[in-house]
Every structure is written in structure tokens, then in C-alpha cells.
Amino acid sequence: MEYVRLGATGLKVSRLALGCMSFGEPDRGNHQWTLGEAEARPLFRKALDAGINFLDTANVYSDGTSEEIVGRLIKEHGRRDEVVLATKVFGRMNASPNGTGLSRKAILSEVDNSLRRLGTDYIDLYQTHFWDNDTPIEETLEALNDVVRAGKVRYIGASNMYAWQFATAIQISKRKSWAAFASMQLHLNLIYREEEREMLPLCRAEGIGVMTFSPLARGILTKDSGTQSKRAETDNVTGRFYEKAAAADQTIVDEVAKIARERNLPRAQVALAWVLQTPGVTCPIIGATKSSHLEDAVGALEVKLTDEEVKRLQEPYVPHQVVGLM
Structure with a gap:
């Protein structure tokens, strides 16, 4: 396993992150395909044995049960300080008017709820899941600064916003000398490359x-x-993300298959190798539900695409409608 600094911080994270949206009670929340604790346990242990130290979840995943499962599995592992634990805040956690978003009330309540579910007294990376159009960004940033200063959170990150919004937040934090953003979690793969712009x-x-x-x-x-x-049959996000450009994307999917055959590699390793070689990417998040998913991901660390292969994979791309943002 390779380890790199997370942005400009001194925090060292593995070049692969384990996406824990895959873990959660399937009868809770919006994802019927998730793995319960017993099914998640061997995958969690396999990831840690492979050297993955970066775990990413969110308060809203499977109605909080993802955090609960991850917390219990970390406790079984017995070495909390050896993992970098990331979670997110924004999603609706109750039906009240303040049960969602990035208000001061929501952040101060939800950080404590996440700590309780995770069974820990600190979160390594606390991320805003979306931009909150109903809350002044200064209010959100001050609340994030406060949870860092209180010792509940080590670093803060963001996800799912426009670049101008993130630039605004970064500059306000600098001007106020508040906790600085360490990370951005974004949507990137061979058939969705809008974040490159x-x-x-x-x-x-x-x-x-x-x-x-x-x-x-x-x-x-x-x-x-x-x-x-x-997952494809029950997940309502896949179609929303990819169906509008499916015909154009198929050319790229076919090219991944061709290069995989030429290199005698799993297709997943070719697609992941491209992400890993993209300038500025710290790590892809691997949402494993099978042992082979982890094996392919770890194997991708050894795959280096040639300039010609990268050109073949990138050339057919057409602009896509921006998805996933508020």
C-alpha cells in the first residue's frame, strides 16, 4: 500500500479509501443493496489487512447504521489511532425543520450524534456533504471551526459543490483564520470528468x-x-448520473474492455488506474461489496497506463450535464 499526505496537511492516508456507504442495514435508509455487519466484517478486515487506513462514511448512509457498523468494526480492530475516519454532515436525519443542512444547530448536534454512533471521541475528517443554500456560509464555517477547536474533529473537508462555492469558502476561512479545508470529495471517473474543468x-x-x-x-x-x-436494479442514483449520455459513454466502456483484454487485467484495474494517474487525485473511494472488489482495487496500484492508453480512454469523452450538486 502507498501512503500520501492529504493535501497540504501532515495527515498520511492510503492511496485507496474504503467507502463505507456499502455497509449499513439494507432495511434502513435508501440503499437496499448494502451489507449488514456480519457481511461487512470480512471486507473491513481485508481492507485493513491490505493496508487501507482511510475510511469514509456519512451520517445519512443507511439512516445512521453505516456509522454504527463502522464504529463497531473499528472497536473490534482495537487500534482506533491507526485509521483515518471520515464522515459527513448535511443529510436529513429527522423530520424536524432543523433535521438537515449545515446550520450551526445542525452541525453541533450532528457531530455529537456521529461521535456516538461511531463510538469514538474524535473524527479525523468531518466533511460537508453538500452546499447548503439555506444557511449563510459564514455560519457553517464558524461552526466547523468550533468543532475543530473543541477537539471533536481533527480536519475538515467538503464534497459536492461548484468550484466557485468552494473558492468562496476557502477564502472566508483564510480571512477569518478559521480551520482550513483539507480535502474535497468529488465525482470523477472515465465517463464523468466535469470536475477536471x-x-x-x-x-x-x-x-x-x-x-x-x-x-x-x-x-x-x-x-x-x-x-x-x-445495486443497479434498486439504486435510483445510477440512472440519474449516467443514463443521459449512455450512448456516448459506451465507446469509453468498450475501450476499457479492450485495454483490459490487451493487458490481461480486470476492467476495474484499468478504470481505477486512470483515476489514480489523474493529477491532483489523492485517492479513489472503493465501495466494495465483494472480496474481488478490494483485490482489484489493490491490484490497480501496480497498473501504469501508457500515454497512448490514456489517450484512447480519454479521446471519446463528450461533455456531460453536471450532476450530484445542489
């Missing part, structure tokens, strides 16, 4: 670490056209 250059310029979600486009880059899975 503004967000990635901004993060490189500001020394911000970058975590990428959906590096395999929710499995689209690893399967033949028409192949289904329980």
Missing part, C-alpha cells in the same frame, strides 16, 4: 486533497452493456 485545478492550486467517489461509475465501467446487479 474547475474543481481539480482549484484544489491543486490551494493544496487541497482530493477523494473521488464512483471511480468505476457504479460498476458501469466494469461490465458488459445490459449486465445488472442488485
Whole structure:
């Protein structure tokens, strides 16, 4: 396993992050395909045995049960300080008017709720899950600064926003001498590259670490056209993210398959190798539900695409409608 600094911080994280949205009670929340604690345990141990020290979840995943499962599995592992634990805040956690968002009330309540579910007294990386259009950004940033100063959070990060919004937040934090953003979690893969235009250059310029979600486009880059899975059949996000440009994207999916055959590699390793070679990317987030998913991800660390292969993979790309932002 390789380890790198998260942005301009001194925090060392593995080049692969374990996405813990895959862990959670399937009868809770919006994801029927998730793994309960017993099914998650061997994957969690396999990830740690492979050297992955970076774990990413969110308060809203599976109605809080993702955090609960991750917390119990970390406790079983017995070495809390050896892992870098990241979670997020924004999602609706109750039906009250203040049960969602990034207000001071929501952040101060939800950080304590996440600490309780995770069974820990600190969170390594606390991330805003989305931009909150209903709360002044100064209020959000001051609350984040306060939870850092209180020792409940070590670093703060962000996810799912426009580059101009992130630039605004960064500059306000600098001006106020509040806790600085360490990371940005963004959507990036071979069939969705819109973040290359503004967000990635901004993060490189500001020394911000970058975590990428959906590096395999929710499995689209690893399967033949028409192949289904329980996640694809029940997840309402996949279609919203990718169906509008599916015809154009198929050319890239086919090219991944061709290079995989030429190199005698799993398709996942080709697609992940491209993400890992993208300038400014700290680590892709791997949402494993099978042992083979972790094996492919770890193997991708050894795959180096040639300039010609990168050109073949990138050349067919067409601009996509921006998705996933508020």
C-alpha cells in the first residue's frame, strides 16, 4: 500500500479509501443493496489487512447504521489511532425543520450524534456533504471551526459543490483564520470528468486533497452493456448520473474492455488506474461489496497506463450535464 499526505496537511492516508456507504442495514435508509455487519466484517478486515487506513462514511448512509457498523468494526480492530475516519454532515436525519443542512444547530448536534454512533471521541475528517443554500456560509464555517477547536474533529473537508462555492469558502476561512479545508470529495471517473474543468485545478492550486467517489461509475465501467446487479436494479442514483449520455459513454466502456483484454487485467484495474494517474487525485473511494472488489482495487496500484492508453480512454469523452450538486 502507498501512503500520501492529504493535501497540504501532515495527515498520511492510503492511496485507496474504503467507502463505507456499502455497509449499513439494507432495511434502513435508501440503499437496499448494502451489507449488514456480519457481511461487512470480512471486507473491513481485508481492507485493513491490505493496508487501507482511510475510511469514509456519512451520517445519512443507511439512516445512521453505516456509522454504527463502522464504529463497531473499528472497536473490534482495537487500534482506533491507526485509521483515518471520515464522515459527513448535511443529510436529513429527522423530520424536524432543523433535521438537515449545515446550520450551526445542525452541525453541533450532528457531530455529537456521529461521535456516538461511531463510538469514538474524535473524527479525523468531518466533511460537508453538500452546499447548503439555506444557511449563510459564514455560519457553517464558524461552526466547523468550533468543532475543530473543541477537539471533536481533527480536519475538515467538503464534497459536492461548484468550484466557485468552494473558492468562496476557502477564502472566508483564510480571512477569518478559521480551520482550513483539507480535502474535497468529488465525482470523477472515465465517463464523468466535469470536475477536471474547475474543481481539480482549484484544489491543486490551494493544496487541497482530493477523494473521488464512483471511480468505476457504479460498476458501469466494469461490465458488459445490459449486465445488472442488485445495486443497479434498486439504486435510483445510477440512472440519474449516467443514463443521459449512455450512448456516448459506451465507446469509453468498450475501450476499457479492450485495454483490459490487451493487458490481461480486470476492467476495474484499468478504470481505477486512470483515476489514480489523474493529477491532483489523492485517492479513489472503493465501495466494495465483494472480496474481488478490494483485490482489484489493490491490484490497480501496480497498473501504469501508457500515454497512448490514456489517450484512447480519454479521446471519446463528450461533455456531460453536471450532476450530484445542489
